[in-house]
Amino acid sequence: MYVMSKNNPTADREITTLIRRYQGLVYSVVYGITLDAAESWDLTQEVFLKACNTQGFTDEAFNQKAWLVKVARNDALKHRRSLKSRFRYLIRFCGFEDSSEARELEDRLIRREDIARLRELLEKLDDEGRQILTLRFSAGLSYQEIADEMQVKIGTVMSRLSRLKESLGLALQEEES
Amino acid sequence: MNQDDIRKGFQAIVDEAGTDERLARRITEKLTTCEKPVPVEALKTLLRYFIATMLPTALLHLALSSISLPLTGGVDLTTLAEQNTTLVWQSIDISANASLILLWFARGTLRAFSILLTFTFILAAAGMPVCQHHDTKGGLSCSA
Numbered sequence: 287m288y289v290m291s292k293n294n295p296t297a298d299r300e301i302t303t304l305i306r307r308y309q310g311l312v313y314s315v316v317y318g319i320t321l322d323a324a325e326s327w328d329l330t331q332e333v334f335l336k337a338c339n340t341q342g343f344t345d346e347a348f349n350q351k352a353w354l355v356k357v358a359r360n361d362a363l364k365h366r367r368s369l370k371s372r373f374r375y376l377i378r379f380c381g382f383e384d385s386s387e388a389r390e391l392e393d394r395l396i397r398r399e400d401i402a403r404l405r406e407l408l409e410k411l412d413d414e415g416r417q418i419l420t421l422r423f424s425a426g427l428s429y430q431e432i433a434d435e436m437q438v439k440i441g442t443v444m445s446r447l448s449r450l451k452e453s454l455g456l457a458l459q460e461e462e463s
Numbered sequence: 464m465n466q467d468d469i470r471k472g473f474q475a476i477v478d479e480a481g482t483d484e485r486l487a488r489r490i491t492e493k494l495t496t497c498e499k500p501v502p503v504e505a506l507k508t509l510l511r512y513f514i515a516t517m518l519p520t521a522l523l524h525l526a527l528s529s530i531s532l533p534l535t536g537g538v539d540l541t542t543l544a545e546q547n548t549t550l551v552w553q554s555i556d557i558s559a560n561a562s563l564i565l566l567w568f569a570r571g572t573l574r575a576f577s578i579l580l581t582f583t584f585i586l587a588a589a590g591m592p593v594c595q596h597h598d599t600k601g602g603l604s605c606s607a
Contacts, residue, residue, distance in 0.1 A: 305490050310481020314473050317480070327486065328592055334490045370590040377587040387485045394479050401479075404472025407464055423466065424473035454464075 300344045305334055308350065311425065312358045318420030319362035321408055323392030325371065329361050355425045356435060359417065366413060407454065415450055418443060502591050509591075513584045517577065524573040532563050 312333050317326040336357055337343050343350065365371045395401045408416050414436075421427045421435060433440040480486060 305487055309486055310477035313480035314476040317476055331490050331493050335493055338494060373586045373590045391483050398475050400472045401475045404469060419469060423470045
């Protein structure tokens with residue numbers, strides 16, 4: 287278990303830099319799938335804890351972004367499907383669990399019109415649709431990378447996007463960027 | 464909504480969360496102090512909430528249980544119920560006694576609430592995130 291300490295300030299600085307660089311990305315990936323601010327708050331922390339316990343995470347050759355996106359997506363999906371998450375939602379709904387810090391961030395997100403509109407859109411989608419849009423537009427993955435990540439064929443990703451376009455009237459461009 | 468709007472939406476989330484000092488601090492704190500695997504403070508808070516809710520409920524239930532309503536015809540409801548449940552309903556017109564029905568309903572609701580509260584407490588405690596040690600993953604090049 288990695289524990290930050292004063293013994294190795296260089297390593298700690300590296301970790302802190304990585305946290306600053308990627309915490310927004312990790313949060314957005316989790317939030318895009320769960321649409322739950324408090325869980326995104328917790329899961330973002332968990333993802334970084336896992337990162338620090340992964341061999342070679344701070345190495346230059348290590349693709350931190352890809353790793354973090356993968357773990358964030360997996361954790362978000364696990365959360366969506368777990369019974370535990372439903373109970374935690376109930377607990378928070380009843381006001382038994384304090385998550386005021388997460389709520390503050392959520393309030394800021396809600397106040398932004400572009401995020402509110404995105405949220406409305408994502409609420410209409412199932413897990414698969416959310417994943418595709420999140421990986422595409424938050425993590426900036428290509429269709430092939432999304433297909434690899436979701437372990438489906440690229441054609442499935444493309445057809446899924448076409449269906450989203452039709453059903454939700456999205457103006458998505460087909461070409462790869 | 465076009466793809467630029469979606470991209471902007473996600474970028475806005477990245478910006479807001481990416482500049483959130485508290486989130487950064489919480490992550491760092493977890494890395495610094497994640498030595499206790501059990502969230503003791505959170506459990507204590509949960510217990511306090513549980514007791515604060517359960518105690519008034521239990522007292523209210525106790526108070527309601529001590530109330531006994533007089534029934535017409537001097538029928539001893541408890542004795543009658545022990546003998547035969549259906550006899551109770553036949554002997555007196557309980558359904559017409561609004562106070563009695565209300566009292567039973569209140570008691571039942573309180574009991575159900577207590578049970579639900581207990582289950583919620585147990586499940587919430589079980590569902591609390593714990594610090595997991597990943598020793599089997601081999602290590603830490605990000606550590607000293």
